Amino acid sequence: MQFKRTDVLVIGSGLSGLFASLVLAERGLKVLIVTKEDIDISNSHFAQGGIATVIDFDQDSFQKHIDDTVTAGDGLNRRDVVDHFVRRGPGIIESLRALGVQFSTRGDGHLDLGCEGGHTERRVVHAGDITGTELISVLKDRVVKDRRITIWQHHTAIDLITTRKFTLSAENRVAGAYVLTQEGVVITVAAGSVLLATGGCGKVYLYTSNPDVATGDGIAIGFRAGVPVANMEMVQFHPTILYHEKMRSVLLSEALRGEGGILKTRDGRTFMEKYHPMKSLAPRDVAARAIDHELKKRGDDFVLLDMTRLDPAFLEHRFPNLLKKCLDAGIDMRHEAIPVVPAAHYLCGGLQCTPDGATCIPGLFVAGEVAHTGLHGANRLASNSLLEAAVMAQGAAEGILARHVVPPDEIAPLPRWNEEGVVDSDEQVIVKQNWDEIRHCMWNYVGIVRSDRRLERALKRILLIRQEITEYYWNFTVTRDLLELRNLALVAELIVRSAIKRKESRGIHYNTDHPHKLSEIRDTELCPGELSD
Numbered sequence: 461m462q463f464k465r466t467d468v469l470v471i472g473s474g475l476s477g478l479f480a481s482l483v484l485a486e487r488g489l490k491v492l493i494v495t496k497e498d499i500d501i502s503n504s505h506f507a508q509g510g511i512a513t514v515i516d517f518d519q520d521s522f523q524k525h526i527d528d529t530v531t532a533g534d535g536l537n538r539r540d541v542v543d544h545f546v547r548r549g550p551g552i553i554e555s556l557r558a559l560g561v562q563f564s565t566r567g568d569g570h571l572d573l574g575c576e577g578g579h580t581e582r583r584v585v586h587a588g589d590i591t592g593t594e595l596i597s598v599l600k601d602r603v604v605k606d607r608r609i610t611i612w613q614h615h616t617a618i619d620l621i622t623t624r625k626f627t628l629s630a631e632n633r634v635a636g637a638y639v640l641t642q643e644g645v646v647i648t649v650a651a652g653s654v655l656l657a658t659g660g661c662g663k664v665y666l667y668t669s670n671p672d673v674a675t676g677d678g679i680a681i682g683f684r685a686g687v688p689v690a691n692m693e694m695v696q697f698h699p700t701i702l703y704h705e706k707m708r709s710v711l712l713s714e715a716l717r718g719e720g721g722i723l724k725t726r727d728g729r730t731f732m733e734k735y736h737p738m739k740s741l742a743p744r745d746v747a748a749r750a751i752d753h754e755l756k757k758r759g760d761d762f763v764l765l766d767m768t769r770l771d772p773a774f775l776e777h778r779f780p781n782l783l784k785k786c787l788d789a790g791i792d793m794r795h796e797a798i799p800v801v802p803a804a805h806y807l808c809g810g811l812q813c814t815p816d817g818a819t820c821i822p823g824l825f826v827a828g829e830v831a832h833t834g835l836h837g838a839n840r841l842a843s844n845s846l847l848e849a850a851v852m853a854q855g856a857a858e859g860i861l862a863r864h865v866v867p868p869d870e871i872a873p874l875p876r877w878n879e880e881g882v883v884d885s886d887e888q889v890i891v892k893q894n895w896d897e898i899r900h901c902m903w904n905y906v907g908i909v910r911s912d913r914r915l916e917r918a919l920k921r922i923l924l925i926r927q928e929i930t931e932y933y934w935n936f937t938v939t940r941d942l943l944e945l946r947n948l949a950l951v952a953e954l955i956v957r958s959a960i961k962r963k964e965s966r967g968i969h970y971n972t973d974h975p976h977k978l979s980e981i982r983d984t985e986l987c988p989g990e991l992s993d
């Protein structure tokens with residue numbers, strides 16, 4: 461089978477992809493979910509802390525959540541967009557509970573609300589410390605039982621098909637996508653609407669909290685199809701990833717600091733008081749930069765996150781999963797401090813869209829981390845991304861339902877994948893070499909602290925790598941590794957170019973040559989025509 465027709469093609473099976481699929485199927489549309497690995501491998505699955513939303517209206521308010529979001533975002537947020545997401549929070553929690561998601565409750569039956577860095581009130585709805593696992597397992601169960609939803613696991617979306625590419629019609633709209641199977645066959649999928657729910661791009665950096673699927677595919681796919689990106693330089697580094705020789709990417713949730721964890725240097729001294737009035741509860745950009753500064757100044761490999769002043773019974777109850785992971789690494793957080801380092805965690809920028817995920821290409825919607833709505837500004841407030849993913853999923857589904865067109869069929873066939881002249885590669889080493897180079901280059905030159913010289917150096921290297929990959933791409937049969945590498949390189953270029961464009965330090969973007977904020981607050985935008993490929 462090399463052709464498939466569906467009402468809606470959903471690319472990605474994280475929170476946004478699964479939730480949107482359920483809303484669409486419930487309203488009668490046929491949905492095809494394409495996902496790179498097993499259905500439950502995604503950033504969403506690994507989320508620990510929870511979903512930020514106002515629940516306790518006696519103590520908290522929408523205005524306080526909005527203010528905290530804008531404070532963390534350093535003013536780059538779009539206030540109307542922040543308002544949009546914050547007000548939809550309580551409704552989204554109810555929708556998720558109605559689907560069967562079990563959030564943690566207190567003895568009196570009310571939702572248990574956690575606190576995290578940057579929040580001035582307790583408003584993080586969570587399922588113990590495995591919120592993402594709970595969300596994804598419930599949504600997955602629903603999706604696999606729904607007869608209107610087809611799931612293709614271990615399938616990788618390559619590129620979108622837009623009508624501009626094969627008809628003379630004046631209106632450009634999305635018509636489907638090319639999808640690579642695990643066996644190496646490329647299938648042409650015709651769809652009336654496409655939702656890109658492909659998540660972020662943590663793998664562009666050497667150290668990241670993200671799973672291997674986070675290679676920025678959706679951003680690259682959308683950009684190549686003609687959707688501009690915004691604020692790609694705003695890469696959030698999580699301050700506390702477990703420092704361990706073998707266990708990489710173990711994230712130690714913000715909630716640990718939220719509940720009273722203290723950051724210390726290796727010799728046991730506190731240092732956050734030098735960087736922020738909220739000390740260890742400072743927003744994550746401040747915490748990550750402070751740790752980076754202390755590490756470089758002292759030549760240490762890690763700092764410590766000390767939980768030992770908290771009641772061991774509370775730690776066992778509140779963080780059973782993290783406690784176990786640390787024990788697996790040989791660290792008992794009840795009695796000793798945990799060694800931690802910062803790592804790339806979340807992309808605040810992404811494909812430009814409305815808060816409901818509509819892009820400039822009719823029929824093409826985006827949701828979740830792949831998107832740039834204006835919610836996060838220059839730094840995401842902890843636990844606002846699951847909120848964004850869920851609210852966008854619902855909004856995008858409504859948008860698709862309202863504007864949906866019938867997908868093209870065999871009568872007006874889409875162009876098939878052209879493999880003329882390509883051969884199987886016997887040089888896999890090129891993929892591996894370029895993959896490593898990009899990730900080292902981004903970590904060393906485009907990391908937590910940047911400078912004009914380092915950014916220019918990074919751009920030169922990334923351009924050379926991209927040139928090599930482009931030649932390779934058109935001559936050899938596509939594989940998943942090659943597709944990911946091509947996407948990773950494009951996303952790296954977008955991050956570097958955006959970082960060069962921003963001549964100030966704001967939020968998570970810190971450039972030693974431009975340490976101050978400009979009075980004019982602007983998004984950094986890049987359009988597809990501005991790049992060579």
Ligand SMILES: Cc1cc2nc3c(=O)[nH]c(=O)nc-3n(C[C@H](O)[C@H](O)[C@H](O)COP(=O)(O)OP(=O)(O)OC[C@H]3O[C@@H](n4cnc5c(N)ncnc54)[C@H](O)[C@@H]3O)c2cc1C
Nearest residue numbers: 472473474476496503504509510617659828829843845846
């Ligand atoms: C360790 C960790 C902890 C976190 N904790 C929190 C938290 O407590 N609260 C919070 O708000 N946020 C948290 N975040 C961030 C949050 O989890 C993500 O931003 C959010 O889950 C993104 O959801 P998504 O649906 O956009 O993408 P994802 O959940 O990342 O899903 C992306 C999906 O797209 C698929 N995919 C990608 N490319 C392709 C392709 N080419 N073809 C087919 N499929 C593709 C992937 O396989 C995956 O299924 C955390 C992130 C991490 C990594």
